[in-house]
Amino acid sequence: MRVRRTDPGVRTGRADQRGAGHPARLGRALRHVAGLSWVLLVIGLLVAAVAGSEWAGTVQSQEQRATDVQAGAIENRLAEALGASADLAHAVGALLSVDPQLTNGQFDRWFQSEGTAAERTDVVALAYTQAVPVGQLAGFAARDVADPPFGLHVGTFALTPPGARSRYCLLSLGLLHLPPLPASRSAAVSQALGAFMGFIDPGNDQCDGPAAPLLAAAASSGHAVTGPLSQLLGLLGAEQQAASKAIGQLFGGLAPFFELRAVYDTATPPATVAARQAEVRGWVITVLDARELLQPVVASQSGVAVDLSYQPESGPPVLLERAGRPRPGSMERTLAFDAGGRWLAEVWVPASEDLTPTEQGVAVGGGIALFVLLLVFSIRVLAVARAQAVALAERATGALQHQARHDSLTGLANRSEVLATVDSLLAAGRDAGGADGSLALVVCDLDGFKDLNDAYGHHVGDQLLREAGDRLLEVGGPAALVGRIGGDEFALVVEGEELPDPGQLAAAVQAALALPFRLADVPGPVGVTASVGVATGLRASARDLLRDADIALAEAKAEGPARAVVFRPEMRAAVVRRFDLESELRQALRHGQFFLVYQPTFDLEGLGVTGVEALLRWRHPTRGIVPPMEFVPTLEHSGLIVDVGRWVLLEACRQVQQWHAQGYPVSVAVNVSGRQLEGDEIVRDVRAALVRSGLDPRALVVEITETVLMRDPLSIAARLRDLKALGIRVAVDDFGTGYSSMAYLQQFPVDILKIDRSFVTGMVESPEGAALVRALVQLGKALGLVTLAEGIEDELQLYRLRAEHCDAGQGYLFARPLPPDEAVRFMAERAAQLASRGPEAPSGSAPTGPMA
Structure with missing residues (x-):
């Protein structure tokens, strides 16, 4: 295993003196340059020729990558x-x-x-x-x-x-x-x-x-x-x-x-x-x-031509349509996609530049040759006179280069030096045909570092960073490349034909940092854990390798402190998908693609409609109606749920106030996420929705899941009391699926207890399930809460819930989520049915037929 590290002299406080003995040698060299200028000219022209060739090759590669990107977009x-x-x-x-x-x-x-x-x-x-x-x-x-x-x-x-x-x-x-x-x-x-x-x-x-x-x-x-x-x-x-x-x-x-x-x-x-x-x-x-x-695809890609074909189970491909006309010099790609590769697309992408790669290479080589001619002329005139000035500049430049490549606090390599070194290792690995696993980049950061800074001051945090850097140097050995690339983020670069297992590298880093630290001005030892991400193998650039290691680090931090994750390609795809979905959701909010549907809730005694639950839906311009489980987690993760939730509150209150004016005095339940409850903005949003809609606060129910309640019980309880002061009601959703206790439940100003659909399903499948629902209903009654059962789908479930004296319910037995016009029509028909039917059978009576 070969590992590399920064200049060890830096860690002892010694300045980098490389180049200090150069002035005399440089002066002598410059005095001889005048006689060797013709040799330099020949060498410069050769360099110009090589550079022009390399430039042409680079441009050709860029054109190919650009073509691949456009072809991928078309695919x-x-x-x-x-x-x-x-x-x-x-x-x-x-x-x-x-x-x-x-x-x-x-x-x-x-x-x-x-x-x-x-x-x-x-x-x-x-x-x-x-x-x-x-x-x-x-x-x-x-x-x-x-x-x-x-x-x-x-x-x-x-x-x-x-x-x-x-x-x-x-x-x-x-x-x-x-x-x-x-x-x-x-x-x-x-x-x-x-x-x-x-x-x-x-x-x-x-x-x-x-x-x-x-x-x-x-x-x-x-x-x-x-x-x-x-x-x-x-x-x-x-x-x-x-x-x-x-x-x-x-x-x-x-x-x-x-x-x-x-x-x-x-x-x-x-x-x-x-x-x-x-x-x-x-x-x-x-x-x-x-x-x-094909027309929208060609229209969105200037100058692109596409042939769309279909490959049957047997026989040659069948051409379906041609769109666009290939331009001279276009690069061609053949794409095969869908699960069986039965769709084929022949794509022609025009060159992005007017000049061909060869023409650009000639232009670059000619420019360098002209530069060499001017340089040789300048050297012949100024070489001897400027010898001393150049020597002084060399010393100053060496010091500046050292400062530019190292972190001033720890003396380790900085981000730029780490990237430059990794780029050189990648290039060497490609040239030597090295194995894909011959290079590893480990990134880690210290869990809870900000809390230590806040508790004891930045000077203590700086001391911890320096000592953490020393320990990472010991992990890599005397020749390790260790760098500080962020506030409390470090990098360790390991290269060689026989690398340790990535998991072993991560474990070694965590073990070294897990030993207690003895820090000045801090009583007793300080324990630190580290989150670690590892990326291995060759990449196109150091930034790509660092990006993948950072993705793995983010996955590790998402799992909790002291975790380590080795990068897998699907992680990057997941990040891209999350980013694209978040962008689409921002567009959806700006362009009004969200809408609400309403699922009625019923009084289980008389089976009359007492309220509705507002449910969020997304009408995607190309995918149609997107289910909530596919986009709500991204709304939560990105924080967009706060803006979307504000719109949901206002729209639900406006719609229900309109129904009140039509003679349907129902309540409306709106789900509120944990992100919305993190600040006092939720109180302002609810107040604004009530004022702008004119809705009676008693008709609004804010629903919060049991797991959200338990994130920070004290602050959540205080925020719920502020909401209750507005006159609204509070419901606990999915009750029984989390880990709250009765003692915690008593701390919250709750009005309604919603029993999760899984318990309603289980009550008819086993005596234990029935006993659990009975216990939840009795718990609600003991606390003076309204109990509402979710997911009622058949008559037997309704019969059992009535027998347990559950107050209210909702589910497909009664109604599915409905658009506003269908919801008001349903309420009208339901009211007419109840009026014509007369008094319902007493609670607990056996079911006799469909209820809705």
Whole structure:
């Protein structure tokens, strides 16, 4: 193992005297320079030639890296666009699982109301072929006559080919999403659809026709079958060639291709081919315009040209569309993406500079040659006269260079010196063809260092840093490179063919720093722990290696003090994803992409609506509705939850005050995060929301999870008392899933105890679960709290909760989270049902039917 360290003389206070004996030698050398100037000229011209060549190579490498970056961006855009098509097919499958009797009119309205029609301009047509068991054929035929797909009335239902089979594959839903067409083409549209009727007739059994192999392939594989629309048209019989011609005229100006995906009884495709074939429920057929799909990609990358192709299971790739025209001198890349590498993109990226790398190399070499000529001339004139001045400057420069390379407090190498040394080691490793694990960079910082500074002063902290540096030098050995690269952050660089295990390096650093420190002005020994991150292997630059080590250090600190983490490539990807998601969330807040849905809560005795819980949702411009669990943790981590939470409070209060004015005096519960409770700003936000909306404070409930309460019980309790002073109510959410005790619960000004859905589910599965819910309800009553059960999904759970005298509840048995217009309609219908039903059965009576 070879390790390197900074100049040991620095640690003893001796200045770096390199160059102190140079003035006399330098003076003699300069006096001889005049006679050797012609030799210097020749050498300079050779250097110019080499530099020009190196410059050309560097520019060529930069162009290649830039091309790779642009190609990667294009690949991401295409993968995202093609993935959106898969999401659309999955959404259709989910929609049909909820409403199997969906009509074509409802199907079209869903496509329009979800915003997909406006956002997915590449979607030309969307259809669903249903797997119809023989026993359901008559019902399907009646439904088809009343509600044919695409609105094309075929008169009577006629099965083609006739005959009894166990299952039929029949088209049940279909819609067109063509770009606006002039009135003159409306007749052509009708003619084309009429000609194509033989293919899209719902009576045509596609499992016993030309499309059967495509359906079977999609059902067996579990992934999409894709190809140009011409492939699908090519399956038509000779008598239907007129349909092919008419369809070609209809899609003139487009580049259509189709995706065929199977829909199964389960959310994900079964594991085996036999199971997939048995459980297929239908097929979603999407016709997309490759030209519309590629145009945004080409438009966002100036001068880029793209060929999009699809690689079938067998045979050569099929070109779907070409966008843009390659410029002369463009660099070409071939991309293969998605899970099976079936999508191919040929990308041409234009050069970023007007001059070619060779031309730039010639320009650089010529510039250096001109400089050498001027330098030689200057040296011949000034060499002897400036000898003494140069010698003095050399001494001064040596001292300045030493100061620039070392930390003034510890004498260790500073950040710049560490990076420079690592860069040289990386270059040497690449030149020698060294193994990827021949270099390790260890970074560590001292846990709780700020607290020590605050408690005893900066002079004590400085002493600790110096002694910590000494210990790290001992870990690396007499030739170790140890540097201080931040306030309390150190770096240790180890290089060699037989490196210790990265975990052993981290353990050695932690063990050295864990020994007690004896510091002046501090009574007794001081214990210190260290968080450590390690990155190994060759990188393009020292900054890249340090970046990866810092990522590992951040992961270690996130796990708690005295932890060590070795960098893995997926950590960097996770950091990039978090950064991108945080940027998207900032855009979402600025552009109003967040919205609220409301889940009603009920009085379990009379089953009337008593309130709603406001729930945050995100309508992403390309991904659609994003579930909260995918973005709320990033809101918390970044602190954006404070701004978003302020908007949620104001919007929820405004909406509920509007319902009050309409005659629905419900309360609203708003979830508040731990980040919001860290300062007094939450009190100002709640007060502002109440004042601006005009809502009665008693109608607002602030919900806090049990784990948030236990972060800092004293300060949280004080902040809750300030909120209670405004007149609002406080609820503890997910109670029972954390670690609070009754003694802690009594400290908080709480009004409502929400029982977590996991306990509600368990109460009907075991006597222990029922006993636990009983205990929680009795605890709430003993403390004078309202008890509210979450996640009520069936009648038996409702019956058991009523028997335990739980006060309120919410869950899918009653209602799912609803948009504001649907929520007010639900409250009106519920009030009408209760008014017409009369008094409910007494508490604890057996369930008799659906409650909502």
